[in-house]
Amino acid sequence: MKIYLDGEFYDRESAKISVFDHGLLYGDGVFEGIRAYNGRVFRLREHVTRLFNSAKAILLAIPLTMEEIEEVVLATCRQNNLRDAYIRLVVTRGVGDLGLNPNKCGRPTIFCIATGITIYPDEVYEKGLKLVTAATQRVPQNSLSSAVKSLNYLNQILVRLEGNLAGADELIVLNHEGYVAECSADNIFVWRAGRLITPSISAGALGGITRQTVIQLAPEVGVTVSEENLTRYDLWTADEIFLTGTAVEVVPARELDGRVIGSGKMGPLTRKFIEAYRRLTRSTGAAIFA
Numbered sequence: 013m014k015i016y017l018d019g020e021f022y023d024r025e026s027a028k029i030s031v032f033d034h035g036l037l038y039g040d041g042v043f044e045g046i047r048a049y050n051g052r053v054f055r056l057r058e059h060v061t062r063l064f065n066s067a068k069a070i071l072l073a074i075p076l077t078m079e080e081i082e083e084v085v086l087a088t089c090r091q092n093n094l095r096d097a098y099i100r101l102v103v104t105r106g107v108g109d110l111g112l113n114p115n116k117c118g119r120p121t122i123f124c125i126a127t128g129i130t131i132y133p134d135e136v137y138e139k140g141l142k143l144v145t146a147a148t149q150r151v152p153q154n155s156l157s158s159a160v161k162s163l164n165y166l167n168q169i170l171v172r173l174e175g176n177l178a179g180a181d182e183l184i185v186l187n188h189e190g191y192v193a194e195c196s197a198d199n200i201f202v203w204r205a206g207r208l209i210t211p212s213i214s215a216g217a218l219g220g221i222t223r224q225t226v227i228q229l230a231p232e233v234g235v236t237v238s239e240e241n242l243t244r245y246d247l248w249t250a251d252e253i254f255l256t257g258t259a260v261e262v263v264p265a266r267e268l269d270g271r272v273i274g275s276g277k278m279g280p281l282t283r284k285f286i287e288a289y290r291r292l293t294r295s296t297g298a299a300i301f302a
């Protein structure tokens with residue numbers, strides 16, 4: 013495995029960063045989780061745009077252009093001869109001293125890892141996920157914005173740990189007003205009374221690339237999506253719920269807080285979105301091998 017780190021490729025064993033890197037000391041940095049399908053990186057420009065927006069929001073100046081970062085991603089896939097990949101792209105504040113003030117950090121650290129993907133078994137999609145509402149709430153918008161894909165994922169990890177304790181596959185995260193924001197690492201869509209609804213970004217969701225893709229696919233599937241506040245009641249009484257994320261793509265939920273969702277099996281609308289999304293991932297994207 014070859015890992016990109018600050019302009020060079022290293023073996024897995026020698027790709028190392030300093031213990032004084034503020035990405036490690038403080039979670040001070042931003043990242044992307046990206047996938048490649050069939051020799052193309054899916055939605056590369058959108059991921060790199062989100063990375064730059066996340067960096068801008070935390071006053072982190074990425075010392076490469078968007079085109080150069082795109083080339084880092086493509087070159088990392090090429091170096092590893094990957095046509096299908098899970099890609100982790102990270103930019104940290106860089107090496108500083110022990111103080112949390114970033115003014116001693118010289119240059120951001122940039123690294124990119126590309127690995128083969130672990131595909132979820134078909135059963136996960138057919139059966140659907142078991143969800144539970146997390147007690148841990150989303151950090152308010154005027155703290156760290158949920159739109160920033162930062163290295164500070166402790167809030168999401170606390171949520172995920174609640175899932176392990178409860179034996180749930182994913183968790184519903186509420187904002188401080190009690191409205192549904194998203195999940196620990198996925199966005200949510202709710203099909204209820206003939207309408208497809210997803211929480212707005214300002215309700216505390218990440219601007220998911222898969223979420224955006226599903227919104228774009230909606231006309232093809234024959235529905236429109238609205239961004240509205242959702243309560244747990246709206247979810248409990250939904251006809252279908254599906255989650256979206258780069259890793260899981262589009263996946264149905266069968267149960268939330270002990271309430272069976274719809275038929276308890278994958279619904280027809282979810283199936284249409286799964287199929288439409290798969291077609292798109294296999295036919296579009298930035299070519300890895302020229």
Ligand code: PXG
Pocket residue numbers: 045168194195196197198199217218219220221222223256257258259260
């Ligand atoms: N919400 C949050 C909080 C996320 O971290 C999504 C939604 C979905 O966004 P995309 O752009 O992927 O459609 C994410 C994505 C993993 C993993 O290994 C996934 C994410 C973050 C870290 C790890 O599955 N998140």
